[in-house]
Amino acid sequence: MPKTILVVDNELRSRQLIAHLLREEGYQVDEADDGVSALEMLEKKIFDLMICDVVMPRLNAFDVLDYMKSHSLSTSIILITGHPHLLADKGLGSLTCFMKPFNMYDLLHKVEEMLGRST
16 A cells, blocks of 8 residues: 655645656655645645644644644654755754755655665
C-alpha cells in the first residue's frame, strides 16, 4: 500500500508541483490550500507525512502543529518556508525544513529517507 502524504501550501503552483512529483514516485497525495483545510483532512484520514508551508492565511503551520500535538498524531512533518527565522522564534529549529526556493529532488530524497522506499 502506498504511503500517504498531505501537501499543504497556499501557493497553488508550489503545491501542485510537489504533489505531482510525489505522485510520480508512487505516493498517495492529498492537497490542502491552508491550515483550516489541512485540519479538516487530518481529522478524516491518517497520513504518513505532511509537507506544510509555514506562512499561510487563516491557520499557519504552527496552528496545524499545535493541533497535531494535542491530538497525538504521529504524522511525520516537513516544513517549507521562506521565513526561517520563524522556526527559531518558535523553538522548532529541530524540525525538518526546506527553505524556499528549494530543489524538488532534495525534497523527494528527504521524503524517501523519512518514509522508507516502499512505493
